Amino acid sequence: MDTAQSVEASLDQLRRAVAGRKVEPICTAYLALRKAAAANAMDVSEVLLNADGVPSRSASHVIARAFSRLRCPMCQSGVMGCDECEGSGMIDAEKNCAACKGAGIRPCDYCQGTGWAPRGMIPSEISLSRVRKLQLTDVKKDVDRLAKIMSKALADKAERLSRKARRNLASMMIRLRARAGSLAEEDCLDNRKRKWLRATASVLDTRLTKFCG
Numbered sequence: 001m002d003t004a005q006s007v008e009a010s011l012d013q014l015r016r017a018v019a020g021r022k023v024e025p026i027c028t029a030y031l032a033l034r035k036a037a038a039a040n041a042m043d044v045s046e047v048l049l050n051a052d053g054v055p056s057r058s059a060s061h062v063i064a065r066a067f068s069r070l071r072c073p074m075c076q077s078g079v080m081g082c083d084e085c086e087g088s089g090m091i092d093a094e095k096n097c098a099a100c101k102g103a104g105i106r107p108c109d110y111c112q113g114t115g116w117a118p119r120g121m122i123p124s125e126i127s128l129s130r131v132r133k134l135q136l137t138d139v140k141k142d143v144d145r146l147a148k149i150m151s152k153a154l155a156d157k158a159e160r161l162s163r164k165a166r167r168n169l170a171s172m173m174i175r176l177r178a179r180a181g182s183l184a185e186e187d188c189l190d191n192r193k194r195k196w197l198r199a200t201a202s203v204l205d206t207r208l209t210k211f212c213g
């Protein structure tokens, strides 16, 4: 039967995507499977549960993780080029752009700088609290990663960093500040975690002002 085949074909696509461990293909394959399942009046989680060679528990984890890392379609990891200097960071040959303090970037309007896909791009059957918890894990890792990079960069003196290195660091700080700030608003996370997220966002805000100032 044609329709049943399309569920099977979508499952194959998903198996390949999961094996490839890349975010976008996994999300695309899952959305295709979901569509094929719906066309056959089947429930996508039932399909996954009964699929050969797809352990349903790990599949649901891999899928939730992929959606937790799905990118905002409007920007590059949370940032856009600064409008004032058209992303160059300079107003004339020597003067740093005042709007972006020479970084050449600003937070994306669409995702507010998180770089995450909007809520509407995450299928409703995937638990949002699960997605947010996975995002929190990533934020924690990035906070550690940033601390290591910063201590090295500041030891070298921020002014002496190349424009590209400054931009990368600023972009990471903008994104992480936005992520921590947005997760701090999520009711599904407990108060202790939200308090830490708020404090993290505020520390990053101060650092960013200092770094770019």
Ligand SMILES: [Zn+2]
Pocket: 082, 083, 084, 085, 086, 087, 088, 089, 090, 097, 098, 099, 100, 101, 102, 103, 104, 105
């Ligand atoms: Zn600028």
Ligand SMILES: [Zn+2]
Pocket: 072, 073, 074, 075, 076, 078, 079, 108, 109, 110, 111, 112, 113, 114, 115, 116
């Ligand atoms: Zn964006």
